[in-house]
Amino acid sequence: EDQVTQSPEALRLQEGESSSLNCSYTVSGLRGLFWYRQDPGKGPEFLFTLYSAGEEKEKERLKATLTKKESFLHITAPKPEDSATYLCAVQAANSGYALNFGKGTSLLVTP
Amino acid sequence: GAVVSQHPSWVICKSGTSVKIECRSLDFQATTMFWYRQFPKQSLMLMATSNEGSKATYEQGVEKDKFLINHASLTLSTLTVTSAHPEDSSFYICSAGTPGNEQFFGPGTRLTVL
Numbered sequence: 001e002d003q004v005t006q007s008p009e010a011l012r013l014q015e016g017e018s019s020s021l022n023c024s025y026t027v028s029g030l031r032g033l034f035w036y037r038q039d040p041g042k043g044p045e046f047l048f049t050l051y052s053a054g055e056e057k058e059k060e061r062l063k064a065t066l067t068k069k070e071s072f073l074h075i076t077a078p079k080p081e082d083s084a085t086y087l088c089a090v091q092a093a094n095s096g097y098a099l100n101f102g103k104g105t106s107l108l109v110t111p
Numbered sequence: 112g113a114v115v116s117q118h119p120s121w122v123i124c125k126s127g128t129s130v131k132i133e134c135r136s137l138d139f140q141a142t143t144m145f146w147y148r149q150f151p152k153q154s155l156m157l158m159a160t161s162n163e164g165s166k167a168t169y170e171q172g173v174e175k176d177k178f179l180i181n182h183a184s185l186t187l188s189t190l191t192v193t194s195a196h197p198e199d200s201s202f203y204i205c206s207a208g209t210p211g212n213e214q215f216f217g218p219g220t221r222l223t224v225l
Contacts, residue, residue: 032212043117043204043216044155087154096168097143097208101154 002027002095006088006102013078013109021073021105023088032091033071034099035064037084044087047073078109113139115207117217124195125225132190132220134205140185141207145214146178149202161188195224 005024013019025033032051036044048057050066057064061082063074073086085106089099114137124130134144142163147155159169159180167180177199179191188207192199204219 034214036216041202041219041221043115043206043219046213046215049213089155091212096160097212097214098145098157098160099155099206099214100157103154 002090002092002100004088004090004100004102006086006105008105009103010106011108013075013107015079015109015111016077018074018076018078020075021086021088021107023071023073023102024069025071025088025090025102026069027090027092027100029093030090031093031095031097033066034089034091035062035071035073036087036089038087038104039084047086075107078107080109080111083107083109113137113207113209113213113215115205115215115217117205117220119220120218121221121223123223123225126196127194129191129193130195130222132192132203132205132222134188134190134207134217136186136207136215139207139209141209142185143208144182144188145206145208146180146188146190147204147206149204149219155204158190192222195222197224200224 035047038044048064053068085104087104089101118133144161146158159167161167161182169175182188206214206216
């Protein structure tokens with residue numbers, strides 16, 4: 001059975017303090033790994049899709065990387081507006097394009 | 112990124128009534144749309160996959176007669192919660208897939224059943 005585990009559950013950073021969020025996964029044939037940001041009471045906002053081990057993508061202060069077992073979302077010099085829940089999801093090759101989500105990491109960045 | 116809208120954004124209804132939620136892809140055609148539900152402090156759980164012009168595929172444990180899904184066009188899918196009960200109260204979110212395999216989510220619909 002496909003599994004997605006995100007850690008830590010919650011993370012508190014000071015503004016400017018860089019860190020990484022982890023997403024470990026087991027899936028029978030990975031089609032893609034997705035990262036989203038979700039603010040309270042809103043739908044997830046698309047960040048990245050990664051398809052193969054070694055792939056990296058960047059967007060502003062965020063950088064996502066992928067290995068065969070896990071993905072990291074690196075946040076460089078975060079700002080308070082980066083506070084949100086970050087969701088990781090895997091898309092299995094036999095899933096018909098549906099996403100299987102982890103429970104998320106709740107990030108709080110304080111000034 | 113592509114835009115997906117949902118309507119209504121929130122709804123309160125009495126137990127036993129039916130509620131329809133619309134999901135639209137505004138600037139692209141989505142052959143596949145997905146419906147998820149999210150309980151407080153929990154992640155998104157897939158309910159069903161909806162393909163334009165064909166019957167939806169429901170996840171195990173999701174009652175297809177209770178959650179009716181219609182995908183009548185490449186830009187519109189609807190979810191109808193029939194005979195809603197308090198335990199159906201949740202945050203319902205749709206997503207639409209692009210040809211490039213990106214998935215964009217709507218803003219969600221908060222359903223409260225009294």
